[in-house]
Amino acid sequence: MTCNTLPYDRVFLELGPFTIYWYGVIIAAGAFLGLLLAMRESERLGLDKDLFVDLLVFAIPAAIIGARTYYVIFEWERYQGGPWWDVFAIWEGGIAIHGALIGSVITAVIYARVKKVSFWQLADIAAPSLILGQAIGRWGNFMNQEAYGGPVSPEAYENVLQYVPDFIMNQMCVDGVLHHPTFLYESVWNILGLIFLLFLRKVNPRRGEMFFSYLIWYSFGRFFIEGMRTDSLYLGDIRVAQLISITIILASIALMIYRRKAGYANKNYDGTKASASRR
Numbered sequence: 001m002t003c004n005t006l007p008y009d010r011v012f013l014e015l016g017p018f019t020i021y022w023y024g025v026i027i028a029a030g031a032f033l034g035l036l037l038a039m040r041e042s043e044r045l046g047l048d049k050d051l052f053v054d055l056l057v058f059a060i061p062a063a064i065i066g067a068r069t070y071y072v073i074f075e076w077e078r079y080q081g082g083p084w085w086d087v088f089a090i091w092e093g094g095i096a097i098h099g100a101l102i103g104s105v106i107t108a109v110i111y112a113r114v115k116k117v118s119f120w121q122l123a124d125i126a127a128p129s130l131i132l133g134q135a136i137g138r139w140g141n142f143m144n145q146e147a148y149g150g151p152v153s154p155e156a157y158e159n160v161l162q163y164v165p166d167f168i169m170n171q172m173c174v175d176g177v178l179h180h181p182t183f184l185y186e187s188v189w190n191i192l193g194l195i196f197l198l199f200l201r202k203v204n205p206r207r208g209e210m211f212f213s214y215l216i217w218y219s220f221g222r223f224f225i226e227g228m229r230t231d232s233l234y235l236g237d238i239r240v241a242q243l244i245s246i247t248i249i250l251a252s253i254a255l256m257i258y259r260r261k262a263g264y265a266n267k268n269y270d271g272t273k274a275s276a277s278r279r
Contacts, residue, residue: 030137034126041128062107068095131218133146149230151180
């Protein structure tokens with residue numbers, strides 16, 4: 001479908017030579033709300049409420065570096081011949097969630113060892129925060145007018161997308177063509193994942209399985225949504241995010257089974273001893 005609307009201004013605020021973009025503001029908002037959620041839960045479980053504040057100090061830079069490095073590796077040709085500092089221009093977009101996850105997980109493992117706390121307990125508490133942050137962060141893609149899907153057919157618009165608010169669909173008007181708001185699809189999927197994880201927490205699963213459930217939920221949705229996007233990273237003819245998503249799902253299921261059989265998951269989410277009937 002054709003369209004004719006102008007995108008929103010990506011700039012949130014200009015202070016002299018400094019420019020603050022909506023992208024960064026929205027990402028920061030997601031991280032902050034995720035932190036509040038983790039702090040509240042860690043305090044409920046009797047842990048130091050500042051545990052996640054200290055972790056975030058190290059995890060945020062590691063996540064940004066991981067996300068940008070991951071993206072640049074798979075888009076290396078894009079940066080050939082241009083200014084070398086373009087590889088650092090994250091305010092232009094171009095970061096990858098999977099890279100951020102790798103960087104933050106490595107940081108959390110090291111942090112847990114230094115603090116002498118369970119990595120799996122930290123990961124379980126953080127799982128709802130991660131998916132909340134991702135749900136909010138996708139709106140940074142919205143402001144950057146990126147992470148959208150292919151052109152919308154008249155049938156798709158008539159049956160579904162006409163009910164999406166105009167301010168969203170107007171932003172999906174790219175070069176005179178209306179595109180699928182895949183950023184929105186993923187944001188909604190992540191919100192549903194947050195609800196699922198908060199329910200799962202009430203069930204008191206085995207330690208580590210909140211985190212694995214987050215990985216499975218997110219990766220399942222990402223696999224299908226990625227197939228609709230027009231800006232995927234590729235490894236040959238394979239969409240990298242789809243390959244990583246399948247790998248994460250299979251690895252998470254295998255690790256849950258292994259940890260149970262090996263006796264490594266002998267505690268519940270809240271730290272109580274797991275009963276034999278749940279093994």
